Amino acid sequence: MSILSFPLPPVHNANSPSAAVDKIKSLHVYDFDNTLFKTPLPNPQLWNGPTIGTLSNQETFVNGGWWHDSRILAATGEGIDIEEKRAWDGWWNDKIVDLVKLSMKQKDALCVLLTGRSERGFAELIKKMVTAKGLEFDMIGLKPAVSPSNQKFQSTMHFKQLFLGALMETYKQAEEIRVYEDRPKHTKGFRDFFAEFNRQQNISPTRGPLTAEVIQVADCATTLDPVIEVAEIQHMINIHNEMVSKQSPRGRQNRLRIKKTVFFTGYMIGPEDTKKLIKLAHIPPNMPQHELKYHGNNILICPRPCPASILEKVGGMGSKMKWEVVGTACFENSIWAAQLRPIPQHAKFHTDNPSPLVVLALKKGIRPMDAGKIQNWQPLPPERSFVFETVVGEKVILRIEAEDPREDEYESLFANKTSKRKHNGDEDWNQRNPHGHYSGRNESRGYHSGGRGGRGRGNRGGRGNARGGRGGRGRGGGYSYRSLDDVEPKNQQGGYGPQVDYDDAYPPLSKSNNPPVSAPSGPSQGRQPPRGPAPAQRRPMGVQAANNNSDLQHYY
Known part of the structure; x- marks a missing residue:
C-alpha cells in the first residue's frame, strides 16, 4: 500500500500483489468519511447552527477546524491507543468494508481510497485505521497543500477530479471505474465529471472512454462522546488562540471562546x-402522533438565564426537590399538563406559572405557556398519584464566538446581542416580572394578575425552546452533512441532569407513547469526566448517538 498525494505516480504500487499497470481492467475508488468509516460529525444537540458552520469552516481556525484537526478523528471511540487494538470495531460501514475486500481479491482491479483530508495531517492516522481493519488499498489518495501547478485547490471536489483524471490516464487499459460516495452533491459532481471525460475522449481520445458508475452510499454519520467532543474543541480553540496571539496585529484573527x-x-x-408523567395525559386515541410534541421533562422556573436572587431562593444549580402529582388537565384539546405540589408542602420554590405544573404534551404550533391558562384541574385519585424528584438545571446549547473583552459573564449567555441586559440581571427580572410565583412558609404566591406575568415570561421561554429545536439547522451551516469536501474558503429529547441539559429537541414519540430519549445528562457512574482539554493519550469512550450520560458543565 502506498500513501499517495498528488500527482499520481505512473506505476502501480510495487508492494501490491495486483497485476501490472497494463493488466488493470477495473478501478474501484472508495470515499473515506461516512462512506467507509462512520466519521463523527459535530453534534447538533451540543452546538447551535452557526457554530456547526463555524466548526466546518477551514478559514475560522488557524489550525483548520473540525475536518482539518486530526485530534477530532483520533478521538473516535476510546481514542487511537485503544481503538487501534480492536480495529475501531463498530465504527465501519460493514457493507463497504465487504466491497473493499472483494476489490482486494479481484486481481485485475485497482483498489483506491480517496479522501479530501490533508496528506500532512491524516496520512499516518488513516493508514493505521485501515491497516488495523485489515484493508489493503493499492493507493490511498490524500489532498496535498497545493496542486501540481503550485496553486491551492478550488475545493476538495476539484482535487478529487484531478486525481481521478490522472488515475484514468495512468491506467489506460481500465475499462470501468466505480466510485463509492455518500453525499448526493458529490455523487452528481462525479457523474457530471465522468460524462464530460467520456465526451472529450470521443472527440479527442487520449485513452478512450470507459464505463463509469458512481454508487450513492447511505451516509452513516455518528457523534463523539459529548464530553470528549467539547474537550477536543476547547483544545482546538486553545491552540487557535495561542497561535493568534503570535500573529501581527494587522492581520490577526479573532480569539475564540465557547459560550452557552x-x-x-x-x-x-x-x-x-x-415516562410516568406522560402516561397521565388523557390524549384521544385518534390523535395523530405526528401532530404531538411530548414534554414532561421540566417545571419551568424562568425563561432564559435565572437571576441570582431567584437561583438562590431555589437552592442553586443542582439542588434537588420532590413533588407530588395532584391533578391533570387539558386546555382546548391542545395542551395537556399535570398539577403539582411540593414535598413537603411548606418547601420554598419558584415557578413561572400561576401554580406548579409540568407540560406533558401539546399539539405542534401550541405554546407551552398556554398551560398557565388552565383553571380547572381534575384531582388525581390517590392510587394514581406519585412523588418524584427534580434537579434545578438549565436548557442550554453551546456556541463558538469571538472573544469580547467588553462582555461580562451574564451578557455572554445571550447569542443575540440586542437581548443582553445592560444592567443588573436581578433588577431587570424584578422590573419585567413583578408577579413571579415564589412560595414558602412565610411567603405568599401572587396569584392576582400572576397569570399574566407568568404567561408573558412563559411566552418567551416557549419561543426560546422552539429556537433551540431549530438550532441544529440554523444559519451558518446547519445539520446537513457538511465536511471538508463542502467548504469553500471564506464562503460559506427532553433531558435530565444535575446542572445542564443540552438536548434542545423534543422529537415526536412512537405510538407506544414512550417519552423522548434523554439527552446527555450526568457523569456516568464510576467515571469522572475530565475538567479541561482532553488528555493527549487515553480518552473516554465515544458513542454513535449522543444519548449517554455525560457532564459538560466544565467546558463552557
Whole structure:
C-alpha cells in the first residue's frame, strides 16, 4: 500500500500483489468519511447552527477546524491507543468494508481510497485505521497543500477530479471505474465529471472512454462522546488562540471562546419519571402522533438565564426537590399538563406559572405557556398519584464566538446581542416580572394578575425552546452533512441532569407513547469526566448517538 498525494505516480504500487499497470481492467475508488468509516460529525444537540458552520469552516481556525484537526478523528471511540487494538470495531460501514475486500481479491482491479483530508495531517492516522481493519488499498489518495501547478485547490471536489483524471490516464487499459460516495452533491459532481471525460475522449481520445458508475452510499454519520467532543474543541480553540496571539496585529484573527445560550431554567425531571408523567395525559386515541410534541421533562422556573436572587431562593444549580402529582388537565384539546405540589408542602420554590405544573404534551404550533391558562384541574385519585424528584438545571446549547473583552459573564449567555441586559440581571427580572410565583412558609404566591406575568415570561421561554429545536439547522451551516469536501474558503429529547441539559429537541414519540430519549445528562457512574482539554493519550469512550450520560458543565 502506498500513501499517495498528488500527482499520481505512473506505476502501480510495487508492494501490491495486483497485476501490472497494463493488466488493470477495473478501478474501484472508495470515499473515506461516512462512506467507509462512520466519521463523527459535530453534534447538533451540543452546538447551535452557526457554530456547526463555524466548526466546518477551514478559514475560522488557524489550525483548520473540525475536518482539518486530526485530534477530532483520533478521538473516535476510546481514542487511537485503544481503538487501534480492536480495529475501531463498530465504527465501519460493514457493507463497504465487504466491497473493499472483494476489490482486494479481484486481481485485475485497482483498489483506491480517496479522501479530501490533508496528506500532512491524516496520512499516518488513516493508514493505521485501515491497516488495523485489515484493508489493503493499492493507493490511498490524500489532498496535498497545493496542486501540481503550485496553486491551492478550488475545493476538495476539484482535487478529487484531478486525481481521478490522472488515475484514468495512468491506467489506460481500465475499462470501468466505480466510485463509492455518500453525499448526493458529490455523487452528481462525479457523474457530471465522468460524462464530460467520456465526451472529450470521443472527440479527442487520449485513452478512450470507459464505463463509469458512481454508487450513492447511505451516509452513516455518528457523534463523539459529548464530553470528549467539547474537550477536543476547547483544545482546538486553545491552540487557535495561542497561535493568534503570535500573529501581527494587522492581520490577526479573532480569539475564540465557547459560550452557552440558556433557553430556560427549571426543575429538571428524570427520564423514568417523564415516562410516568406522560402516561397521565388523557390524549384521544385518534390523535395523530405526528401532530404531538411530548414534554414532561421540566417545571419551568424562568425563561432564559435565572437571576441570582431567584437561583438562590431555589437552592442553586443542582439542588434537588420532590413533588407530588395532584391533578391533570387539558386546555382546548391542545395542551395537556399535570398539577403539582411540593414535598413537603411548606418547601420554598419558584415557578413561572400561576401554580406548579409540568407540560406533558401539546399539539405542534401550541405554546407551552398556554398551560398557565388552565383553571380547572381534575384531582388525581390517590392510587394514581406519585412523588418524584427534580434537579434545578438549565436548557442550554453551546456556541463558538469571538472573544469580547467588553462582555461580562451574564451578557455572554445571550447569542443575540440586542437581548443582553445592560444592567443588573436581578433588577431587570424584578422590573419585567413583578408577579413571579415564589412560595414558602412565610411567603405568599401572587396569584392576582400572576397569570399574566407568568404567561408573558412563559411566552418567551416557549419561543426560546422552539429556537433551540431549530438550532441544529440554523444559519451558518446547519445539520446537513457538511465536511471538508463542502467548504469553500471564506464562503460559506427532553433531558435530565444535575446542572445542564443540552438536548434542545423534543422529537415526536412512537405510538407506544414512550417519552423522548434523554439527552446527555450526568457523569456516568464510576467515571469522572475530565475538567479541561482532553488528555493527549487515553480518552473516554465515544458513542454513535449522543444519548449517554455525560457532564459538560466544565467546558463552557
